[in-house]
Amino acid sequence: MSKFYVTTAIAYVNAPPHIGHALEFIQADVLARYHRAKKDDTYFLTGTDEHGVKVYEIAKEKGVETQQIVDENAEIFISLKEILELSNDDFIRTTQDRHKAGARKLWEKMEEAGDIYKDTYKGNYCVGCEAYIAEKDLDENGMCPNHKKKPKLLEEENYFFRLSKYSDKIREAIESDRLKIVPESRKNEMLNLIGDGLHDVSFSRPKEVLPWGIDVPGDDSQVMYVWGDALSNYITAIGYSAESEHFKKYWPADVHLIGKDILRFHAGIWIGMLMSAGVEIPRAIYVHGFVTSEGHKMSKSLGNVVDPLEYVEKYGADALRYFLMREIPTADDGDFSHGRFVDVYNSELANGLGNLVNRVVMMTEKYAKSRVPNKAGSDVYEDLKEYFDKYDVAMKGFDIKETCDVVMRVIDYGNKYLDDKKPWILAKEGKDDEVMEVLYRSLDILRYVCMLIAPIIPATCRKIIDQLGIEVSEDFSEFGELKVGGNVKKADALFPRLEE
Ligand SMILES: [Zn+2]
The missing domain is CATH 1.10.730.10 (Isoleucyl-tRNA Synthetase; Domain 1)
Structure with missing residues (x-):
């Protein structure tokens, strides 16, 4: 018997689940259920990313505690298990203590390896993006192209992660498929991106800029930036902080399932972090594409945002599950x-x-x-x-x-x-x-x-x-035979025809 540990990306809790979340969760669920049916010792993790400036600002606007906002929003994602018939074994929230402890431990290991250093960072910071935007990526008016807002010019002390040190090792892992990236086109994209080498990345923010997050070990004037905080969930959830038996059993992950927009973080920064901390790297990264709606990018202003919950309510979870798996190319963009x-x-x-x-x-x-x-x-x-x-x-x-x-x-x-x-x-x-x-x-x-x-x-x-009248086990790993003489029951139509 082999084991199979599959994860989705954790969802940021500033907005309700959209059809892209549903696609990713269902894809991961299908893989988990398939492996369970094959008697693999399967573990399926999903969760929520709950730190960062955006949720902090939303809470401030509403005049409530940030924890209350993230609790409310996390609840919606947790409820997807029932709504979409997901079989996840665990749900990690980055505001949980088990996560914070693991994230700090990972930081400390990286620091011990000499890979964390302090430096000054200068740049155009967009609050909406929660990221610095390179000069060349601003629009003609000097605004963030996504948010149409002028970014703040910030100069600050940051801790940096010496990612550059791991460029060659990361490239080698991807080239040799020791870290398998599926589909092949994404593997090539990542290798191109690594090119002559990866740059060091800013790994923390001063608390004034990022007041809602995990304190940097040994320096509570600084808060971990998203890399150390969010990517680490894949190991913190299964017991990295105490190096539990559970952790030893399931790590390394067999599959990180992610969207194409976060490939570079998972196949670059995350792999470098693990190498630095002396933790094994995951075996594979599966990359799916984006879902458009009626041929257009989904947007509130176009009014074409597909609400997965509405489809489940009207047609049932299986109708939505089947359509998403059947219609959207698994590792590419597709249209709803x-x-x-x-x-x-x-x-x-x-x-x-x-x-x-x-x-x-x-x-x-x-x-x-x-x-x-x-x-x-x-x-x-x-x-x-x-x-x-x-x-x-x-x-x-x-x-x-x-x-x-x-x-x-x-x-x-x-x-x-x-x-x-x-x-x-x-x-x-x-x-x-x-x-x-x-x-x-x-x-x-x-x-x-x-x-x-x-x-x-x-x-x-x-x-x-x-x-x-067939007997099966809960996880479908035991699938009985037809029983001669057994009763075959009539039932209502499984899928009543829809009007065109
Ligand atoms: Zn922005």
Whole structure:
């Protein structure tokens, strides 16, 4: 048995979850569920990033404690576990003591290695971005291009991290795939970015500039900047501060799942930090793209922001989960359009999957009194094996979209099998034995469809399993056989057709 530790990026709590969060959480959830079903010792972490100037300013505007704001907003992200049917084992919040202790320890280790030093930093600081903006990146009016606000000219004492020292080692890790970056195009992008070497990075802020964060060990006039505070969550959550058994068991992470905009931080700064502190580096970084809405960048002013919670409320978590996994290229940009949502829902979930389940259950009722016929030995595994192999390759290569395609091919196979065999004609001809074989094999195809959809649309999987009377374990790692003579139950349509 091997272990599988997967993380998402922690979400910043200054705004409610958007469809990009939903995409990332569901992708990570699919991977975690897949590995659990394969009996890997799986650990799935997500969480919230709760420090920084933005939440501090929001709280000040509202006249409440910053902790209250982050508590309220974190609650919304925590509730996604239930809403999106996520199976995360833990949820880290960067305001928790376990996190602060681990972040400080990591800092101290880096300091012991001689990689933290003090220097003066001068630059244009945008509060909205919580970052210094290079002169060349300001717009023609000298404003932050994102916030259309004039940045503050700041000169301050910072601690710096000697990232430059690790450039060659980081490059080597990426080139050799010791740190595997998926897809390949992102690996090349990162190698280009490293180019001749990485620069040292500012690693703290004076408390006047950043009043809401973790104090720098040994200097409480300084607060850790986002790198030491946020990236460290992946180890602090699993017990880095005490080097617990739990930490030793799960670290290094098998996959950090992130959006393309934060690749450089994860494949650069984070890796350098770990190397400096003498901690193993993660095995892989999987990078997904951005989701547009109806062909445009999502923005409040365009009024095209997709609210994942609204979709779950109207169509169910599985409909949203399936659409995001099926429609958005797993490691690239994609578009969320309502028209496509309805098309995919109707053609694949209602007509494809729903119809196959309905046909098999109805025919079992009609020709076999709703009992699983005695045709054990008519297993369909060999006929479907090529699909399972493709599915495994796709899942391991971070191509969840392809796994959805395989699922649809198996569903088509099942529907076509019934069309070819025509049990309704065999029944008229009195060929009962053949009818029973067709029914048994169709039920078995459904059982395999359930195995394949379990990581992607787990609630739907459970409903079908219940209809078939198959016993499975909570994490789907134990998947029972059809029980001859067992009752096959009718149920409401899994996915009622939507109006176009
Ligand atoms: Zn800005």
